Amino acid sequence: MTVDLNTKAKNTWCPGCTNFMILTAFKNALTELINEGKIKKDKVVVGAGIGCHGKIADYVNVNSIISLHGRVVPTMTGVKLGNPDLTAIAFSGDGDSYAEGMEHLVHASKRNSDIKLFVHNNQVFGLTTGQVTPTSKKGYKGKSTPGGSIEEPINPSLVMLSSGATFVARAYTGDMVFLMQVMKKAILHKGFAHLEIIQPCISFADTRDYFKEKVYQIDSNLPKNDLKWAMEKVQEMEKIPLGIFYEVDKPTFEEQL
Amino acid sequence: MLKNKREKIYTILIGGQAGDGAREAGVNLARLLCKMGYYVFASMEYPSLIRGGHNFCRVSFSKEKIYSDYRELDAIIALNQEIVDIHRNELKKTGVIFFDNNLNSVSGKSGQLISLPISSYAKELNAPTLARTAVALGSLCYYYDLPLEDLNLVFTEIFGTKAQINIDLAKKGFDYLQDKNFDKIKFDKPDKKIKGQIIDGNAATGEGMVAAGMKNYIAYPMTPATSVLHHLAKQASKYDLKVTQAESEVAVINMVLGSAFAGTRTATGTSGGGFALMTEALSMAGIAEIPTVVVESQRPGPSTGVPTRTAQGDLQFARQVLGEFPRIVLAPGDQQEAYELGGKAMNLAWQYQLPVMLMLDKHLSESLSNADLKKIKIKPEKIKMGKGGKNYVRYAFSKDGVSPLCFPGTPDTIVKANSYEHSEDGLISESGEMTVEMFDKRFAKMKNLEKEITKMKGVRIYGDKKSKNVVIFWGSTKGAVLEAIKHTKKSIKAVQVLTLEPLPTKSLIGVLKGAKKIADIELNYTAALASLIREKIGIEIKNKILKYDTYAFEPMELAKKIDKIF
Numbered sequence: 001m002t003v004d005l006n007t008k009a010k011n012t013w014c015p016g017c018t019n020f021m022i023l024t025a026f027k028n029a030l031t032e033l034i035n036e037g038k039i040k041k042d043k044v045v046v047g048a049g050i051g052c053h054g055k056i057a058d059y060v061n062v063n064s065i066i067s068l069h070g071r072v073v074p075t076m077t078g079v080k081l082g083n084p085d086l087t088a089i090a091f092s093g094d095g096d097s098y099a100e101g102m103e104h105l106v107h108a109s110k111r112n113s114d115i116k117l118f119v120h121n122n123q124v125f126g127l128t129t130g131q132v133t134p135t136s137k138k139g140y141k142g143k144s145t146p147g148g149s150i151e152e153p154i155n156p157s158l159v160m161l162s163s164g165a166t167f168v169a170r171a172y173t174g175d176m177v178f179l180m181q182v183m184k185k186a187i188l189h190k191g192f193a194h195l196e197i198i199q200p201c202i203s204f205a206d207t208r209d210y211f212k213e214k215v216y217q218i219d220s221n222l223p224k225n226d227l228k229w230a231m232e233k234v235q236e237m238e239k240i241p242l243g244i245f246y247e248v249d250k251p252t253f254e255e256q257l
Numbered sequence: 258m259l260k261n262k263r264e265k266i267y268t269i270l271i272g273g274q275a276g277d278g279a280r281e282a283g284v285n286l287a288r289l290l291c292k293m294g295y296y297v298f299a300s301m302e303y304p305s306l307i308r309g310g311h312n313f314c315r316v317s318f319s320k321e322k323i324y325s326d327y328r329e330l331d332a333i334i335a336l337n338q339e340i341v342d343i344h345r346n347e348l349k350k351t352g353v354i355f356f357d358n359n360l361n362s363v364s365g366k367s368g369q370l371i372s373l374p375i376s377s378y379a380k381e382l383n384a385p386t387l388a389r390t391a392v393a394l395g396s397l398c399y400y401y402d403l404p405l406e407d408l409n410l411v412f413t414e415i416f417g418t419k420a421q422i423n424i425d426l427a428k429k430g431f432d433y434l435q436d437k438n439f440d441k442i443k444f445d446k447p448d449k450k451i452k453g454q455i456i457d458g459n460a461a462t463g464e465g466m467v468a469a470g471m472k473n474y475i476a477y478p479m480t481p482a483t484s485v486l487h488h489l490a491k492q493a494s495k496y497d498l499k500v501t502q503a504e505s506e507v508a509v510i511n512m513v514l515g516s517a518f519a520g521t522r523t524a525t526g527t528s529g530g531g532f533a534l535m536t537e538a539l540s541m542a543g544i545a546e547i548p549t550v551v552v553e554s555q556r557p558g559p560s561t562g563v564p565t566r567t568a569q570g571d572l573q574f575a576r577q578v579l580g581e582f583p584r585i586v587l588a589p590g591d592q593q594e595a596y597e598l599g600g601k602a603m604n605l606a607w608q609y610q611l612p613v614m615l616m617l618d619k620h621l622s623e624s625l626s627n628a629d630l631k632k633i634k635i636k637p638e639k640i641k642m643g644k645g646g647k648n649y650v651r652y653a654f655s656k657d658g659v660s661p662l663c664f665p666g667t668p669d670t671i672v673k674a675n676s677y678e679h680s681e682d683g684l685i686s687e688s689g690e691m692t693v694e695m696f697d698k699r700f701a702k703m704k705n706l707e708k709e710i711t712k713m714k715g716v717r718i719y720g721d722k723k724s725k726n727v728v729i730f731w732g733s734t735k736g737a738v739l740e741a742i743k744h745t746k747k748s749i750k751a752v753q754v755l756t757l758e759p760l761p762t763k764s765l766i767g768v769l770k771g772a773k774k775i776a777d778i779e780l781n782y783t784a785a786l787a788s789l790i791r792e793k794i795g796i797e798i799k800n801k802i803l804k805y806d807t808y809a810f811e812p813m814e815l816a817k818k819i820d821k822i823f
Contacts, residue, residue: 057675063666068676078517
């Protein structure tokens with residue numbers, strides 16, 4: 001059955017933007033989960049921060065709240081506190097969540113708040129036309145770092161693992177079907193799920209060729225409850241592993257209140 | 258000066274270092290007095306530390322309603338030397354000092370000093386140090402002929418199974434003076450019981466919000482707002498309330514917005530610095546029209562300022578929080594009003610879908626007085642709900658500016674909220690025309706809101722209502738003002754402003770018109786209320802009594818200052 005997820009909002013992303021892959025994967029994930037009877041459309045709430053990613057809330061016809069820059073995670077924790085029956089899915093960007101709002105990710109992981117966080121990680125501030133973010137590579141030349149960034153990037157998946165997130169995964173916009181499958185699993189996970197979505201920014205950080213060569217999928221049959229293994233795996237740099245690194249069942253913050 | 262005969266006012270100070278239990282002892286004394294039928298006002302002073310320092314609770318009481326404590330003392334209960342040294346010159350001529358006989362250098366006129374074996378009795382009964390104040394309270398009962406059995410009742414109510422040690426210590430203290438056949442002094446006794454309880458401003462505020470349907474309270478600790486969090490956390494199961502402490506004020510306020518968006522009446526409490534961190538999200542509550550309640554218990558700033566003291570320095574900031582949108586700023590003046598406006602804040606936020614700021618300060622938050630909460634009827638007022646369905650839009654235009662509300666989870670309904678400017682359906686809009694329409698829609702709420710403010714008596718008048726000598730004030734200053742005008746040479750009309758935004762301009766013009774002289778009384782440097790009145794109704798108040806030494810006004814001192822002006 002088709003689920004009408006389109007809105008009348010005019011899409012303002014750059015033509016060819018990899019956000020379209022994320023949008024399509026998400027709509028497909030929702031449609032499948034709704035048709036499989038696993039979630040109810042009326043109960044889905046999409047949250048978004050501020051940045052190119054944030055406009056996704058306008059493009060999906062479900063309940064939504066576009067929050068402040070960096071604050072989508074506490075907003076969605078609030079949504080779950082206000083009504084624990086809702087399915088809280090938050091979208092964010094690497095500027096939005098790893099710069100402005102990193103504290104909230106750490107604490108949401110720690111308390112295992114029942115939120116699914118999908119981070120559009122393109123290693124650059126897009127909407128403000130190209131500055132470094134916490135995941136930009138050292139040496140990145142943006143408008144605020146014409147001589148190249150002098151800072152090492154952080155590894156968000158590693159931060160989330162060490163903070164206690166109960167679902168940590170990574171996907172790449174170049175493989176939309178795989179992205180959709182991981183999104184589905186994240187949405188069905190009970191507790192805080194962090195999905196880092198690596199994406200090229202075709203306007204300010206075109207990493208298409210770089211990532212195409214580097215990414216690979218990990219064996220999905222490996223046990224997912226080995227924190228030490230997961231922490232080592234997400235740090236691989238030569239090749240960039242994709243998949244669900246860690247997934248454990250723990251009581252959520254909201255159900256313990 | 259009022260013509261009626263005044264009842265006597267008595268004051269007892271209990272002090273020691275932090276960890277001595279002076280505060281708890283003072284509150285228990287206040288509870289005893291309230292049980293007897295006295296009107297009570299108890300204030301707390303303490304520095305920002307955990308052990309040591311100069312801490313005291315000052316309890317004033319009378320047969321008539323009192324709104325503030327007084328400096329002049331009938332008795333001091335001293336648990337350390339510093340209390341004696343600092344406060345002995347505040348004693349009335351007939352005043353006495355009860356002190357622990359392990360203090361070695363207390364000297365003074367005979368008849369003024371009553372040495373008690375406070376610590377040695379505690380040691381003898383193997384009691385925790387904190388409980389030793391019970392000895393002094395027992396002695397106090399003997400000396401002033403207060404019913405020891407009522408004190409025991411207070412202990413039982415408060416300490417439950419741990420009450421016995423306090424009861425035993427109190428008896429020891431009582432017997433000690435009785436055995437010595439000490440002369441007694443009798444206070445004027447109340448002739449009847451009074452309704453209600455003693456409660457501090459923070460607890461009263463919390464109770465008011467709960468009565469108006471609050472189901473989520475989310476906060477980050479900050480003095481002097483912290484005890485709202487403590488009080489509600491303790492009561493959570495009784496009220497089916499969820500209480501959450503989050504990682505920062507920024508997280509807190511965004512959680513509040515999320516929770517309210519999901520359909521649950523939610524509030525937070527903080528003080529100046531924490532409030533500053535919340536303002537970006539309060540601005541979002543403005544544009545996204547999310548019902549939000551913030552309790553702002555002020556302390557002296559700027560910045561970290563003087564954390565455990567009091568001030569009224571944040572009014573203009575609250576009124577001006579980032580961006581142009583309708584908001585409500587309320588300021589209760591005493592514990593009873595804290596309850597009333599706590600409820601009102603929650604209801605108004607939901608009826609008008611906007612942020613409400615409730616301005617308290619340390620003096621109101623942490624002081625205790627009698628309040629008859631049952632007298633004030635608070636219930637969750639009806640709000641404008643939408644029917645939902647396929648055609649539902651969150652920000653539908655309406656004449657009164659209030660769009661029908663639906664929450665996520667409503668069948669076949671999409672609810673879209675947005676911190677961006679948006680069209681009726683909640684989708685981002687950058688259109689100039691739409692921005693104008695949305696501004697106009699939001700500000701259309703002001704019309705009914707102004708009526709509401711009049712209905713709830715946003716301006717209240719005390720003292721000699723016919724007098725042309727007018728003092729005007731807001732917030733906790735009410736206490737000292739209402740006491741001071743009992744003692745001024747001329748009769749005074751005292752005007753309290755409870756709704757600072759929107760300002761009840763018509764009522765104020767009516768009240769101030771015809772005044773011969775007006776004086777503005779505030780605990781700040783820049784006279785925020787006077788500026789506001791000048792801005793909104795064009796009346797310039799030249800006479801100002803301002804204080805920013807971090808302490809609340811003292812009634813007798815204030816009376817002298819008022820006398821100088823009139």
